[in-house]
Amino acid sequence: MATVFSRIIAGEIPSYKVAENEDYYAFLDINPLTKGHTLVVPKKEVDYIFDLDNSTLAGMMVFAKQVAAKIKREIDCARVAVVVLGLEIPHAHIHLIPIKSEKDVDFHREKLKLSPEEFEIIAAKLSE
Structure with a gap:
C-alpha cells in the first residue's frame, strides 16, 4: 500500500505544493512548527532516508537546499533548520523549518493552527 506521501505526490491527497521536479516533491507540513515548515520527499518510496541510494540522497539534499533558499528569502527567520526524524511516516523525508531560535x-x-487560506498564501510565496 502506498504511503501517505506517495498518495500526496500522486495527487490522491491534496497538498500545498512548494516545489517539484521529476524526482522530488516539497509541500507544506499541515501540522507546522512555524509558518513555512516544509517537507521534502523523494518520489521513490523508501522508508529510511539512509536506505536511499547515494545519488537519490544527494539529489534530495540539493533539492532541499533550493527549497530552503526560497523559505529563507520569503519567511522571516534567522535560519532554515533541517530535521530528519523519519518515524512518523514510512517514507524518507526532510523537515525544513524556518527558525528564529532553537525552541x-x-x-x-x-x-500552529493555520487556515487553508494561510497555507495557500505561504505555498504561493514559496513556489514562485
Whole structure:
C-alpha cells in the first residue's frame, strides 16, 4: 500500500505544493512548527532516508537546499533548520523549518493552527 506521501505526490491527497521536479516533491507540513515548515520527499518510496541510494540522497539534499533558499528569502527567520526524524511516516523525508531560535524545532510543543487560506498564501510565496 502506498504511503501517505506517495498518495500526496500522486495527487490522491491534496497538498500545498512548494516545489517539484521529476524526482522530488516539497509541500507544506499541515501540522507546522512555524509558518513555512516544509517537507521534502523523494518520489521513490523508501522508508529510511539512509536506505536511499547515494545519488537519490544527494539529489534530495540539493533539492532541499533550493527549497530552503526560497523559505529563507520569503519567511522571516534567522535560519532554515533541517530535521530528519523519519518515524512518523514510512517514507524518507526532510523537515525544513524556518527558525528564529532553537525552541522553534521542539516537536513536542503545540503545532500552529493555520487556515487553508494561510497555507495557500505561504505555498504561493514559496513556489514562485
